[in-house]
Amino acid sequence: MTSGYLILETGEIFEGFFAGNPAETTGEVVFNTGMTGYQEMLTDPSYTGQILVFCYPLIGNYGVNGDDHESKSISARAVVTGEICASPSFYKVEKTALSFLEKSGVPCLAGVDTRALVKTIRKRGTVRGLVSTSRDQKVPCGGDEFFVAEVAIKQPETYGDGPLHIALMDFGYKKSILQYLLDRNCKVTVVPFDFTAKQMAELAPDGIVISNGPGDPAKLAEWLPEIKKVSAAYPVLGICLGHQLLALAYGAKTKKLPFGHRGGNHPVKDLKTGKVLMTAQNHGYVVDEASLAGSELELSFKNVNDGTVEGCIHPDLPVYSVQFHPEAHPGPRDSEYIFDHFLQRVQQRAGVLSYAIQ
Numbered sequence: 626m627t628s629g630y631l632i633l634e635t636g637e638i639f640e641g642f643f644a645g646n647p648a649e650t651t652g653e654v655v656f657n658t659g660m661t662g663y664q665e666m667l668t669d670p671s672y673t674g675q676i677l678v679f680c681y682p683l684i685g686n687y688g689v690n691g692d693d694h695e696s697k698s699i700s701a702r703a704v705v706t707g708e709i710c711a712s713p714s715f716y717k718v719e720k721t722a723l724s725f726l727e728k729s730g731v732p733c734l735a736g737v738d739t740r741a742l743v744k745t746i747r748k749r750g751t752v753r754g755l756v757s758t759s760r761d762q763k764v765p766c767g768g769d770e771f772f773v774a775e776v777a778i779k780q781p782e783t784y785g786d787g788p789l790h791i792a793l794m795d796f797g798y799k800k801s802i803l804q805y806l807l808d809r810n811c812k813v814t815v816v817p818f819d820f821t822a823k824q825m826a827e828l829a830p831d832g833i834v835i836s837n838g839p840g841d842p843a844k845l846a847e848w849l850p851e852i853k854k855v856s857a858a859y860p861v862l863g864i865c866l867g868h869q870l871l872a873l874a875y876g877a878k879t880k881k882l883p884f885g886h887r888g889g890n891h892p893v894k895d896l897k898t899g900k901v902l903m904t905a906q907n908h909g910y911v912v913d914e915a916s917l918a919g920s921e922l923e924l925s926f927k928n929v930n931d932g933t934v935e936g937c938i939h940p941d942l943p944v945y946s947v948q949f950h951p952e953a954h955p956g957p958r959d960s961e962y963i964f965d966h967f968l969q970r971v972q973q974r975a976g977v978l979s980y981a982i983q
């Protein structure tokens with residue numbers, strides 16, 4: 626086994642070994658607190674450009690299967706873990722997590738004291754890091770990459786054939802979002818993130834979902850006027866990056882959280898019902914609550930742990946957005962009713978009476 630190191634830009638060095646092929650890579654170091662769901666996390670395009678640290682000390686124990694991919698490839702640049710299991714056990718297992726990583730050329734640094742690492746990230750805030758075979762390296766600068774263009778589709782693709790037609794704007798969508806819409810009997814056209822309002826008018830969907838995606842939402846400033854135009858013309862639901870983009874388009878601001886929310890146990894209050902939901906989350910940026918006062922949107926969901934903005938609503942238009950993931954995968958499904966509420970609004974607007982939503 627080759628010794629390996631995670632070097633943080635703040636100077637701390639964490640030692641481990643390369644479980645597979647050694648490789649040098651750099652990125653923002655983020656941690657996820659979920660106990661399961663490593664396959665979905667690895668393939669979630671929102672992790673593009675990031676070094677993913679698993680807080681749970683063991684990954685790979687149920688292998689990787691053909692059903693649980695959130696996209697076609699691994700998005701994380703590298704994986705840091707306590708242990709990666711070489712002999713998984715699960716009826717669906719197709720390969721080991723390590724062979725999946727190796728085939729994708731993504732290095733896995735194992736044997737790391739991830740508890741100490743997470744405590745350091747919590748203390749320092751989000752940091753960049755370098756995974757390397759040598760401890761005498763400098764962490765290169767970064768942060769200028771435009772990851773959305775790397776992961777989003779270039780041409781529209783259509784799935785399903787239901788009475789409601791949803792356009793899913795792809796900033797790096799998770800397959801589960803598409804699956805939820807298909808399961809609710811929708812026809813879905815996945816469109817590139819830079820689809821214009823004019824192209825949308827030609828497509829003429831009944832509603833729009835703006836997807837999750839990697840990177841800083843403020844980097845998408847040039848597309849905000851189009852996003853505002855399309856969202857004023859159709860019922861729209863924004864998820865995670867999609868929520869942040871809607872907030873920016875309607876005049877709010879975003880900011881970076883100290884070390885993000887990534888996990889499956891983030892409590893969120895639905896301000897309309899007073900109910901608290903357990904939610905799946907994966908984000909580093911957040912809508913600044915103070916900036917909502919100068920925007921056209923209102924707060925609809927709030928994080929119970931740190932009080933941050935978890936969702937917005939437009940007082941007049943059918944514009945809804947959530948920072949968390951109603952599609953779960955991985956994580957709890959408490960908030961999946963958000964898809965139903967959204968589709969009910971789409972249905973009312975479209976006048977499709979024959980369609981009954983569960």
Ligand SMILES: NC(=O)CC[C@H](N)C(=O)O
Binds near residue numbers: 840841909
């Ligand atoms: N999952 C997402 O869509 C993440 C949104 C954004 N990239 C963030 O980190 O805040």
